[in-house]
Amino acid sequence: MQNNSVLNFNDQYRTYSVLILRGGKPMKKTLSVGLAGSILGLGLLAVVQAAETKPEDVASYRQSVYNIIGWNFKPIGAMVKGEVPFDAAAVARHAQYVELMSKAAPEAFAKGTGPSVVKKTEAKEEIWTKPAEFDSKMKDFQQEATKLAEVAKGGDQTAIKAQFGKTAETCKACHKEFRKD
Numbered sequence: 001m002q003n004n005s006v007l008n009f010n011d012q013y014r015t016y017s018v019l020i021l022r023g024g025k026p027m028k029k030t031l032s033v034g035l036a037g038s039i040l041g042l043g044l045l046a047v048v049q050a051a052e053t054k055p056e057d058v059a060s061y062r063q064s065v066y067n068i069i070g071w072n073f074k075p076i077g078a079m080v081k082g083e084v085p086f087d088a089a090a091v092a093r094h095a096q097y098v099e100l101m102s103k104a105a106p107e108a109f110a111k112g113t114g115p116s117v118v119k120k121t122e123a124k125e126e127i128w129t130k131p132a133e134f135d136s137k138m139k140d141f142q143q144e145a146t147k148l149a150e151v152a153k154g155g156d157q158t159a160i161k162a163q164f165g166k167t168a169e170t171c172k173a174c175h176k177e178f179r180k181d
Helices: 027-051 055-080 088-108 131-154 157-178
Strands: 005-010 015-020
Touching (some): 055 088, 055 157, 131 157
């Protein structure tokens, strides 16, 4: 006779049950095989989902990334211009988000998501016809955004202002060539 039991545990959203086998297959092996199968299943699900992503969804993601960048970049600009009081902690927080989103941005420019396919986009076709140039501009932005986050941690308003200017220039350079006005 097997003496099996069920272990229940909760997280914030769900209750989980794990069948603990005794006398049958060793529990460790059963859980390992079950976890490996789950991981493989999730991996396949992710691949299928990625394959089914619509160009409009990628463009929407792209727009969201840049909305978040703008949402965090504008307050820094207002502070370095003296339009609002300088808050070093807020600058550091906003700069971290800009850096994070700069790293998320490249995946938002998948092939087949340009203006010839997606009508509601400010992206120019040159992003896909001149990929080396676009990638170079994107890397410039990522590097300057990373530097901005590093400088912002120090809280030096003068240094932040200088680095903000350099980061903003990378935005302008890319927009000039690769974004519709």
